[in-house]
Amino acid sequence: MRTSTVRRALGTASALLLIPAFLGSAVSSQAQAAPTATAAAAAATDCGTATAIKKKLPNGTTWTMCWRMSGTKGLVLEKIAYQPRKESQPIKVLASASLAQVNVPYDSGAVEYNDLSDIGFGNTAIDIGAPECPGGTISSAYITQQERNVKALCTSVLPHGYAYRSDIYDNTGHQKKYTKQGSDLVVFSLSQLGWYEYITQWNFSDDGTITAKVGATGDLSPGDYSGAGTGWPIGKGNRDYSTAHYHSVFWRLNFGLDGSARAKVQQFDTKKAGRGTGAEILKTTKTDVTKELAGTSALRRWWRVVSTAGKNADQHPRSWELVQQHSDHYDAHAYTSKDVYFTQYRACEQFASGNSDPACPVARGTSVDKWVNGENLTHPVMWVNVGFHHIPRDEDQTPMPVHWQGFQLAPRDVTAMSPLTPDELSGGNGQGH
Numbered sequence: 001m002r003t004s005t006v007r008r009a010l011g012t013a014s015a016l017l018l019i020p021a022f023l024g025s026a027v028s029s030q031a032q033a034a035p036t037a038t039a040a041a042a043a044a045t046d047c048g049t050a051t052a053i054k055k056k057l058p059n060g061t062t063w064t065m066c067w068r069m070s071g072t073k074g075l076v077l078e079k080i081a082y083q084p085r086k087e088s089q090p091i092k093v094l095a096s097a098s099l100a101q102v103n104v105p106y107d108s109g110a111v112e113y114n115d116l117s118d119i120g121f122g123n124t125a126i127d128i129g130a131p132e133c134p135g136g137t138i139s140s141a142y143i144t145q146q147e148r149n150v151k152a153l154c155t156s157v158l159p160h161g162y163a164y165r166s167d168i169y170d171n172t173g174h175q176k177k178y179t180k181q182g183s184d185l186v187v188f189s190l191s192q193l194g195w196y197e198y199i200t201q202w203n204f205s206d207d208g209t210i211t212a213k214v215g216a217t218g219d220l221s222p223g224d225y226s227g228a229g230t231g232w233p234i235g236k237g238n239r240d241y242s243t244a245h246y247h248s249v250f251w252r253l254n255f256g257l258d259g260s261a262r263a264k265v266q267q268f269d270t271k272k273a274g275r276g277t278g279a280e281i282l283k284t285t286k287t288d289v290t291k292e293l294a295g296t297s298a299l300r301r302w303w304r305v306v307s308t309a310g311k312n313a314d315q316h317p318r319s320w321e322l323v324q325q326h327s328d329h330y331d332a333h334a335y336t337s338k339d340v341y342f343t344q345y346r347a348c349e350q351f352a353s354g355n356s357d358p359a360c361p362v363a364r365g366t367s368v369d370k371w372v373n374g375e376n377l378t379h380p381v382m383w384v385n386v387g388f389h390h391i392p393r394d395e396d397q398t399p400m401p402v403h404w405q406g407f408q409l410a411p412r413d414v415t416a417m418s419p420l421t422p423d424e425l426s427g428g429n430g431q432g433h
């Protein structure tokens with residue numbers, strides 16, 4: 001079969017797409033979390049009109065943050081802090097984190113969508129049903145555009161398998177097995193834009209790793225069929241070619257490392273430097289990124305944001321490393337042709353493209369590539385672009401299996417040892433090993 005035989009119930013989101021006049025007003029609308037019984041808790045953690053989340057995971061790590069729904073950006077997380085088991089205070093990581101654009105151009109050249117700035121992930125938020133949030137808690141937010149409370153956020157704790165495993169000998173010569181299972185605090189929201197449904201998800205692991213990802217599911221658009229070359233035959237024979245397209249997803253990360261907006265950015269590259277006795281010699285060099293940067297991924301290249309305000313117990317500055325897996329960036333737009341941007345913070349710069357905040361000078365342009373213009377980087381904002389070129393397949397017919405794209409922030413020297421290390425091993429093995 002093919003997807004055109006399926007009809008989606010005409011919910012709010014589908015209706016939005018049919019009414020072009022709606023689009024203009026959607027851009028400026030901001031949904032706010034409704035006042036609830038958790039208001040007192042929010043105030044206690046200084047969330048303002050947002051709502052607090054505080055969760056202690058089974059291995060002792062506590063994550064705290066505030067959440068709210070923006071009409072355009074969807075789920076916005078603020079004041080994200082990480083408190084490993086033996087830390088007396090939460091370690092502040094991010095002042096805010098959210099999506100910054102979802103750009104979907106079709107290979108046929110017929111259409112292109114900018115889902116955040118044109119339509120909005122919060123405006124199109126849909127209710128999460130209890131079976132979709134197993135073992136978790138569903139929280140509501142008032143969505144202005146829909147004039148109702150939407151069951152917009154699922155918060156749960158999910159296992160993620162091995163944290164570690166090691167068979168080692170102790171100092172009496174006895175072998176001992178250390179093994180631990182890890183878990184994540186998982187928060188997600190759902191948005192229904194036309195035929196697609198997007199899952200905006202963040203996993204906060206007990207070892208400090210933050211995983212941001214967007215899942216696309218729902219249905220292939222029955223209106224976007226083309227021919228061989230720009231589409232893939234779906235269903236019987238070679239009649240219906242579902243058009244290939246890109247999903248370029250942007251995230252905007254405003255760091256507040258150890259409570260300070262000031263942070264440093266560094267790029268690392270590893271290159272061959274000759275031949276050793278048994279293998280190639282690889283040398284890793286560090287480049288301080290002191291000015292705004294539009295970065296391109298490469299093998300053996302990575303970036304980190306380094307705290308100017310906090311060190312771990314080994315006197316290493318705390319930092320968070322950007323871990324990008326595969327990304328197929330779309331090179332037809334300047335702003336989608338890079339993998340990461342670091343720009344000097346400006347409050348009016350919130351969307352990677354279609355940034356129409358009147359507080360931003362018109363001359364600065366409306367996309368993130370334009371904002372990289374040589375300014376000193378003292379308060380860096382990281383924009384992560386992860387592209388996925390989706391060539392449909394028979395299996396993608398309704399309901400389309402979720403395809404995910406995202407990145408991670410991994411702690412690098414945030415604590416002197418992993419917070420999951422057993423106390424008896426916490427003396428470390430780095431020095432004099």
Ligand SMILES: [Cu+2]
Binds near residue numbers: 216
């Ligand atoms: Cu797709």
